Amino acid sequence: MGRVTERRRVIRIRDGAVSTRPDTLVAEEPLEIRLGGKPLAITMRTPGDDFALAAGFLVSEGVLASAAELANIVYCAGATGEGGSNSYNVVDVRLADGVPVPDITLERNVYMTSSCGLCGKASLDAVRTTARWPLDTSPDTPVRIEPATLSALxxxxxxxxxxxxxxxxxxxxxxxxxxxxxxxIREDVGRHNAVDKIVGRALQQGQLPLSSCVLMVSGRASFELVQKAVMAGIPVLAAVSAPSSLAVDLAVETGLTLVGFLRGTSMNVYAGEHRLALSAAASTD
Structure with a gap:
């Protein structure tokens, strides 16, 4: 579907000169995710990779952990009101036979913005009790990464x-x-959507857990992004901006390596430094 970008008229002012021109904007539309025909969540996203987004979201919610647990994902009728055509803004996820369907209550029926993801979800227990693949926290963990490698990401x-x-x-x-x-790599108006698309594609291809991978995100590292990395078994999360305090708490709790302010050769390591090949001369204040 050619809906990733749209054209809009814009008045451009440069050094006092005024002109009119078309501008290319990223598209943003709602996507309703249903589970077994029942509404589960609505997210504002950039159209594309919708099935992967839905699958990745269900991984982060602890519903799915492998492709074998997923029966199928289909678009549902989401009429635009113009002749009843499909808006392709509603997907329904069907679980495989025998996979338990969680209770869908008002507490779980959530709205996600493109900026903050699951608003108000801030419990460490939400991850501790449902993570399928605990991260290896021993000093001899097989994932080791050079700071110079991180700097290039x-x-x-x-x-x-x-x-x-x-x-x-x-x-x-x-x-x-x-x-x-x-x-x-996946792009979206929401960082959490982009991560869900990455994780969902990995689930569809039978690649979970992503225990030897590094996840790099634009912008900041929120609690929810740390949660999504942990739920997919990803041991290292790096961001170009700051993490939140709760994101750091969750990284420490789960053994995730969390790197923020990754810019050029500079970075802050907030948790899981045992996976980085750091100089023995490194000091602490």
Whole structure:
């Protein structure tokens, strides 16, 4: 579907000169996620990879952990009001036979904005009790990454953002190996959506847990992004901006390596420093 970007008229002012021109904007539309025909969540997203987004969201909610647990995902009738055509803004997820369907109550029926994800979800117990793949927290963990490798990830992320180059209005999430090889990248108006698309694609391809990967995100590292990384078995999360206090608490609690303010050769390591090949001369204040 060619709905990732849209054109709008804009008045441009440069050095006092006024002109009119078309501008390319990133599209933002609601997506309703249903589970077994019952409404579960609504998110504001950039159209595209909708099935992966829904699957990734259910991984982060502890509903899915493998492709075998997923029967199918289909678009439902979401009429636009113009002749009853489908808006492609409603998806229904069907679980495989035998997979328990969680109770869908008003507490779980949530609205997610493109900026903050699941508003108000801030319980460490939500992850502690449902994570399928506890992260390896021993000093001998197989995932080891050089700071120089981390330093190169933001530029590689930006270089792979094809829609951002046209609009300047998208977040991105990318999956890398510990050696810095790009495995996958997704863009969306919401960081949490981009991560769900990454995780959902991995689930569909039978690749969970992502226990040898590094997740790189544009913007800040929120509690929810840490949660999504943990639920997918990702041991390292890096962001170009700051983490929240609760994100750091959750990273410490689960053993996730959390890196923020990753810009050039500078970075802050907030948790899980045992996975980084740091100099023995490193000191603490």
């Amino acid at each position: 933001p530029d590689r992320l930006r270089a792979a953002q094809r829609v951002f180059e046209r609009t300047g209005g998208l977040h991105a999430a990318a999956l890398f190996t510990a050696d810095g090889e790009l495995l996958d």
